[in-house]
Amino acid sequence: MFTEERQSAIEKCLRENGKVKVKELSEMFQVTEDCIRKDLKILENAGKLKRTYGGAILSQDYPLKRDVVDRRQFNLDKKRTIAAKAFKLMKNNETIFLDISTTNIELAKLLATSNMRVVVVSNMIDILQILATNPSITAIGTGGTMYQTVNGFMGAATIEVIKQYSFDRAFIGSCGVDMTDCAITTLGVEDGLTKKAAVHSSRHKYVVMERDKFYFNDSYKYAYFDDISGIVTDEFPDDTIVSTLERAGVKLF
Missing domain, CATH: 3.40.50.1360 (Rossmann fold)
Known part of the structure; x- marks a missing residue:
């Protein structure tokens, strides 16, 4: 699987579950945890998610910044x-x-x-x-x-x-x-x-x-x-x- 395909798949997981974990993604895509962390960093820089301890969440959907x-x-x-x-x-x-x-x-x-x-x-x-x-x-x-x-x-x-x-x-x-x-x-x-x-x-x-x-x-x-x-x-x-x-x-x- 190409990097772009994996990142798209990560986005899909986020939309379906609200959050993802590095370890689970590593096992799912058969790549290292460092590789997943790089994917998450790229997606965060693109505004797609918010990295958290051990994973990520959908930043644009998270309700914490409401009044x-x-x-x-x-x-x-x-x-x-x-x-x-x-x-x-x-x-x-x-x-x-x-x-x-x-x-x-x-x-x-x-x-x-x-x-x-x-x-x-x-x-x-x-x-x-x-x-x-x-x-x-x-x-x-x-x-x-x-x-x-x-x-x-x-x-x-x-x-x-x-x-x-x-x-x-x-x-x-x-x-x-x-x-x-x-x-x-x-x-x-x-x-x-x-x-x-x-x-x-x-x-x-x-x-x-x-x-x-x-x-x-x-x-x-x-x-x-x-x-x-x-x-x-x-x-x-x-x-x-x-x-x-x-x-x-x-x-x-």
């Missing part, structure tokens, strides 16, 4: 699964930080319908509005510069407020994991610095994200595996990734 306000209904079942797991980690009388995250919106709904007595600080307006319906919950907004695309606050003023707190637990959103650098990523610097402040101000810090995000990373690294307590996800990733996380001391929920 938060457009992602509320996306993968809703998965987000509810993650929220249910995260809710079980909370305890009465704790002070909790809920980051800008559509998964955290679902977590806020569970809190609002519960009997828990907690203080919740958040920089997302949706979350604050949900929590305000329960008189047992003290909901505190960070304020700061308002970003319409996320319906929340980010940046220097928000960070200064977050730094004044000592949270028992923080639940932080993510746009993906860079398995090569063992880093948790997000889209931009303002969001990244705000998340970083929440991580530093919390005793227990959990990243809430769907399984698919283990195979994708974005532009800003706001934390490393050493910085977090665990990752709450709807379904565990591949064994290779699970082993890497275990070696780094990151617990999966």
Whole structure:
């Protein structure tokens, strides 16, 4: 098979499955893994895909770069699964930080319908509005510069407020994991610095994200595996990734 034919076949696999793995492609086409990596690099340069840890995904179809306000209904079942797991980690009388995250919106709904007595600080307006319906919950907004695309606050003023707190637990959103650098990523610097402040101000810090995000990373690294307590996800990733996380001391929920 010629190089161009193999690359076309790889594109077809991507369209059918959403992602591919280097090892599987190597076995499928009977070529070395280095050869497949070169194919993926060429296809990435052509804008056909986004390379990830151990493979690639269809970058143009991946939903992570949508505005938060457009992602509320996306993968809703998965987000509810993650929220249910995260809710079980909370305890009465704790002070909790809920980051800008559509998964955290679902977590806020569970809190609002519960009997828990907690203080919740958040920089997302949706979350604050949900929590305000329960008189047992003290909901505190960070304020700061308002970003319409996320319906929340980010940046220097928000960070200064977050730094004044000592949270028992923080639940932080993510746009993906860079398995090569063992880093948790997000889209931009303002969001990244705000998340970083929440991580530093919390005793227990959990990243809430769907399984698919283990195979994708974005532009800003706001934390490393050493910085977090665990990752709450709807379904565990591949064994290779699970082993890497275990070696780094990151617990999966």
